[in-house]
Amino acid sequence: MIKASTFIEEAKAAGFSLYTGVPCSYLKPFINYVIDAPDLDYIGATNEGDAVAIAAGAEIAGRRSVVMFQNSGFGNTVSPLTSLNMIFKIPSLVITTWRGEPGGPADEPQHELMGQITGELFDLMRIPWELFPSEESEVKPVLARAVAHMQKTGTPYGLIMKKDVVAPHALTTRAGNKPQGAINARPAAWQDAALARPTRGEVLAEVQKQAVKPHAVVATTGFTGRALYALSDLENQLYMVGSMGCISSFALGIARAKTDRKVIALDGDGAYLMRMGSAATLGFERPQNLVHVLLDNEVHDSTGAQATVSGTADLSLVAHACGYPQVYRCATIAEFAAQLKQALAGNELTLIHIKTAPGENPNLPRPKVTPVQVAERFRQYLQG
Known part of the structure; x- marks a missing residue:
């Protein structure tokens, strides 16, 4: 022992x-x-x-x-x-x-x-x-x-x-929710449900516009990462493959290790739903430098546009209930741009939830850089 x-x-x-x-x-x-x-x-x-x-x-x-x-x-x-x-x-x-x-x-x-x-x-x-x-x-x-x-x-x-190979150690620290500021009011309803939804590409283009050095961007698996790459392959971007639902947890680890820069996690509704418990972990930890962007088109686009269940689940309120200090719904690109700018300038864990149109360019390219190359480039960027 x-x-x-x-x-x-x-x-x-x-x-x-x-x-x-x-x-x-x-x-x-x-x-x-x-x-x-x-x-x-x-x-x-x-x-x-x-x-x-x-x-x-x-x-x-x-x-x-x-x-x-x-x-x-x-x-x-x-x-x-x-x-x-x-x-x-x-x-x-x-x-x-x-x-x-x-x-x-x-x-x-x-x-x-x-x-x-x-x-x-x-x-x-x-x-x-x-x-x-x-x-x-x-x-x-x-x-x-x-x-x-x-x-x-x-x-x-x-x-x-094996059992009993480590001697007992009593816990003296009592965990409690971190007093890192009040949670914002219940997120406002979508301003106009009749508005045409922005495309995934429009949202990602705005992210690339604002996510300049020293910010870091990690994108969920599927079309989100591929579409981000197609817009521009940048050193501050990592495109997750597999590991569906893990992007916000991955971003949490980065944010805790690199508290001096903003980390933007680009998530999708299907992935978010798959590991929704991670929202509770983020709401408890409340990393002040993490911006969680949820692109919600209510379908699994990259596998044939089968419906997710996000159309009957209020994913903004999930984050709100889990303790995210700031949660915003955006119906337009202008709203999204304003909220992203505010989140990047602020110091609180933020979820920005935007409904997007389903569909993607059928000729969307796959990254020519390998996952290992992307990871090494991203690692070097974070150390810079």
């Missing part, structure tokens, strides 16, 4: 300073220590996949990060681990607990199968792993192997934690 302080302080010496994840009883001393530490950050995610995206955002912005979760939620991480971390070459240290360990302590029935295949999931995703250290002398070598792998390959490294 080791002390939580032993691993975390050694990890800190190796450069790890941001932790994110979903609690598990096995992880309790670990999470408690990080929350109590004044020089470390812990972001509690609403699901394991969002935690992976948060850590990836922090990593690409220069903060080495750790993701922690129970193995029963391992499945939630498959999308971002395989189509964000592995494709963009973004390393993170991934710690999962081993509930239902074969031959281990008796556990609940829901952990039985996952306990049998936890290591196999890492293997299937081609992420090397080993057991979390249970002796003090093992900590430094384990971290050295993890860091060496991440530096060499740019991909994650896994640790599987």
